[in-house]
Amino acid sequence: MKQPEPEYTYPTYHRPIPATWWLRDRKYFLFMMRELSSFFIAVFLLIYLYGLSLLSKGQAAYGQFQETLRSGGFTLFFVVAFIFAVYHSWTWWSIMGKVQVVRLGDHKVPERVITAVALAGWVVASAVVLFVFTR
Amino acid sequence: MSAKKITMRVTRYRPEQEDAPTEQAYELEFPDDWVVLDALNYIKDDVDGTLTFRWSCRMGICGSCGMMVNGEPKLTCAAFLRDYYPAEIRVEPLQYFPIIRDLVIDMTDFLHKLKAITPWIVRDEEKPLAEGEYLQTPAQLADYKQFSMCINCMLCYSACPVYGHEPEFIGPAAIALAHRYNLDSRDEGQEARQQVIASSEGIWDCTLVGECTEVCPKRVDPAMAIQRTKVATTTEWAKSMLMPWGKQ
Numbered sequence A: 001m002k003q004p005e006p007e008y009t010y011p012t013y014h015r016p017i018p019a020t021w022w023l024r025d026r027k028y029f030l031f032m033m034r035e036l037s038s039f040f041i042a043v044f045l046l047i048y049l050y051g052l053s054l055l056s057k058g059q060a061a062y063g064q065f066q067e068t069l070r071s072g073g074f075t076l077f078f079v080v081a082f083i084f085a086v087y088h089s090w091t092w093w094s095i096m097g098k099v100q101v102v103r104l105g106d107h108k109v110p111e112r113v114i115t116a117v118a119l120a121g122w123v124v125a126s127a128v129v130l131f132v133f134t135r
Numbered sequence B: 001m002s003a004k005k006i007t008m009r010v011t012r013y014r015p016e017q018e019d020a021p022t023e024q025a026y027e028l029e030f031p032d033d034w035v036v037l038d039a040l041n042y043i044k045d046d047v048d049g050t051l052t053f054r055w056s057c058r059m060g061i062c063g064s065c066g067m068m069v070n071g072e073p074k075l076t077c078a079a080f081l082r083d084y085y086p087a088e089i090r091v092e093p094l095q096y097f098p099i100i101r102d103l104v105i106d107m108t109d110f111l112h113k114l115k116a117i118t119p120w121i122v123r124d125e126e127k128p129l130a131e132g133e134y135l136q137t138p139a140q141l142a143d144y145k146q147f148s149m150c151i152n153c154m155l156c157y158s159a160c161p162v163y164g165h166e167p168e169f170i171g172p173a174a175i176a177l178a179h180r181y182n183l184d185s186r187d188e189g190q191e192a193r194q195q196v197i198a199s200s201e202g203i204w205d206c207t208l209v210g211e212c213t214e215v216c217p218k219r220v221d222p223a224m225a226i227q228r229t230k231v232a233t234t235t236e237w238a239k240s241m242l243m244p245w246g247k248q
Helices: A026-055 A059-069 A072-094 A111-134 B036-047 B108-116 B138-149 B161-165 B172-183 B190-197 B211-215 B222-242
Strands: B005-012 B022-029 B066-069 B072-075 B089-092 B099-101
Touching: A026 A059, A026 A072, A026 B211, A059 A072, A072 A111, B005 B036, B022 B036, B036 B089, B072 B211, B108 B172, B138 B172, B172 B190, B172 B222, B190 B222, B211 B222
Parallel strands: B005 B089
Antiparallel strands: B005 B022, B066 B072, B066 B089
16 A cells, blocks of 8 residues: 655745845846846837727828827837847747757757757848838 | 865754854865865864755765855856855855755755656556567657756756746756656656646746756756747647547
């Protein structure tokens, strides 16, 4: 018959985690910046969705909204959001080699090659989008 | 012994005499080939016999001597004093774990998590011994070998702020080990393990800090194991939604 596992009781000390734990080390700081980037990307998307909703209210309403977006505050926000979006995307694509196993027959494609292809694909796709919307 | 002198600041916690951990400084001379564990053993043997810490093999195999060395989770048997000299060295118990005494942490939570992922080969039906071993090709071995190198040192848990903030997270080593057995061609226990690692306390708690991989002394790369498990789990889920008839 299976014996129940013994339970031992003894005093232990649980150390509190300081709120500034992520400032202690550059790696944790960068991680938190990546997490923070989601906030800026989410706000950008909300602004974008609001802009889309204004399209149904006519050209004047949308034009006024576009004018508001040209203000200094919004421009600064978009620059910061863009930097965060690029950083987040970079961290996303650069781990692709670790995440995705690619085999060609018996050969396993090296992680570096997968990451390089993913990053190149990201740059090309971004360039295509930029070209389509700015030509 | 060389003339090099170094100061070690070591966490002390003696629950019978203090409510919270304190720090004790020891100054010692050390030869060039000493690691932090050698220094701790020297203190224990010749300076202060009350200092308590875990250790065993002294060669990076047993995973017993993990501690925080200057804020980094390290195997103290592989942390050379000369690499820190002439600065002071702060030695603390692995962070995010409760302290039992001095540098000894309570690993009960980790052991429960380890057991929960069924870290052994599971067969639907064992074949009789007379039929011999379960054979495996070198390529099949290579699929999981990296993830089988884990020595349960818990450095990855100590580097993981997710585990620190959400102690219910199953954690890097346990998920890496689950991945190891899931990749093993002899194993048939993936579905049972999936209940644990695909739960809310499993892979989806991981936000890919990546430090588990950085501190792993055996290059197991738990972060990779977790991300690959996420991909595999999502793929399986998508398949089951699109082709519900495909699975028995």
